[in-house]
Amino acid sequence: MPVLAPDAESERGIPRSPSEARRSEEAMEELEHTCPQPRLTLTAPAPFADETSCQCQAPHEKLTIAQARLGTPVDRPVRVYADGIFDLFHSGHARALMQAKTLFPNSYLLVGVCSDDLTHKFKGFTVMNETERYEALRHCRYVDEVIRDAPWTLTPEFLEKHKIDFVAHDDIPYSSAGSDDVYKHIKEAATCRSAWSCRAFSEGFLFPLCSGMFVPTQRTEGISTSDIITRIVRDYDVYARRNLQRGYTAKELNVSFINEKKYRFQNQVDKMKEKVKNVEEKSKEFVYKVEEKSHDLIQKWEEKSREFIGNFLELFGPDGAWPSITYDPTPSAPAKVETSCSPSPGGAARHSRLAFPTGSPQQPHSTCQISRNPAQQPNARPRRH
Numbered sequence: 001m002p003v004l005a006p007d008a009e010s011e012r013g014i015p016r017s018p019s020e021a022r023r024s025e026e027a028m029e030e031l032e033h034t035c036p037q038p039r040l041t042l043t044a045p046a047p048f049a050d051e052t053s054c055q056c057q058a059p060h061e062k063l064t065i066a067q068a069r070l071g072t073p074v075d076r077p078v079r080v081y082a083d084g085i086f087d088l089f090h091s092g093h094a095r096a097l098m099q100a101k102t103l104f105p106n107s108y109l110l111v112g113v114c115s116d117d118l119t120h121k122f123k124g125f126t127v128m129n130e131t132e133r134y135e136a137l138r139h140c141r142y143v144d145e146v147i148r149d150a151p152w153t154l155t156p157e158f159l160e161k162h163k164i165d166f167v168a169h170d171d172i173p174y175s176s177a178g179s180d181d182v183y184k185h186i187k188e189a190a191t192c193r194s195a196w197s198c199r200a201f202s203e204g205f206l207f208p209l210c211s212g213m214f215v216p217t218q219r220t221e222g223i224s225t226s227d228i229i230t231r232i233v234r235d236y237d238v239y240a241r242r243n244l245q246r247g248y249t250a251k252e253l254n255v256s257f258i259n260e261k262k263y264r265f266q267n268q269v270d271k272m273k274e275k276v277k278n279v280e281e282k283s284k285e286f287v288y289k290v291e292e293k294s295h296d297l298i299q300k301w302e303e304k305s306r307e308f309i310g311n312f313l314e315l316f317g318p319d320g321a322w323p324s325i326t327y328d329p330t331p332s333a334p335a336k337v338e339t340s341c342s343p344s345p346g347g348a349a350r351h352s353r354l355a356f357p358t359g360s361p362q363q364p365h366s367t368c369q370i371s372r373n374p375a376q377q378p379n380a381r382p383r384r385h
Helices: 018-027 065-070 091-101 116-122 130-138 156-161 225-234 236-245 257-316 321-326
Strands: 078-084 107-113 145-148 166-170 214-217 336-342 349-355
Touching: 078 091, 091 107, 091 166, 091 214, 107 130, 130 145, 225 236, 236 257
Parallel strands: 078 107, 078 166, 107 145, 166 214
Antiparallel strands: 336 349
16 A cells, blocks of 8 residues: 655654755655565465564554454555463464454454463463474464564563554453553553554553554353363373373383383273173174074064965865865765675684665775685784683
């Protein structure tokens, strides 16, 4: 955006003489903003501030929140600053940076990360070292620039060096370094249109002159670095056993000899429990399959039994096919049995004759005689007297 260099007043705010004004008008030239632009692609991590610092020579006029929300030219993005420790970078950190990035339509997000020395001095020991924390921020999609070794308390020199328009942080007071709220002076800081020319200091802190440059963000409840560390400490034995099982040594985990043996024994017990559990599950699965097959077999047997009984009744039942084949409705006289006995030379012989009435379908063509003479029957036993 072309910006005219100021010439109506001197640096001290004293009106210039007509000759000076004419010379300044002749020397006046249009200046272009060359501020770094927000990242448009995510194919590379965000740069460090010392690698791509803002060297724009155009006057960096301060913006009000209303002006920033209305939008700024493309070559003049709103420079928003957010800082922190960012240890064990988690979703709460990412959500806060997302809010800072989306505060205004055209925002350039600078993120300051405090060094290990400052953090250990004012807050405590960290899990990740400063290099790891720097890299975690560089690979966050909302970050445009990372400032290493950021100050614990923001100073006017730091804000002016990086040409910061607004500071974004949650509104909860952050007590540290002997202060009830390290962001108190920023919350009360002034923003003027004349590029930091209108400032007042008291004890090294800014006083409000126009409107505040602090923009609050919403803190994500239920997630924080302290919460994560608390979970690890609470379940220390579980994670120690886990890492021993994954190949870490007791020395790397700072575990004593006795605790190492205890953890390894517990791991073996857990393995046995897991095996027993697997066997029980397989047994239950086998029993279920057997029961399912038995049910199928019984069902098929019942179906076959019903089919067999139905076929039997269809064939041999009262209304079946077999009685209709063998049944003769013509009545017949009962057969007569004639018995005659006559003497024979070898002994008495008995003859029996079955006599059927004439016209009967059961009448034989010859007379059936039954001989009772044992001598005439082969292999006949003699009668005992």
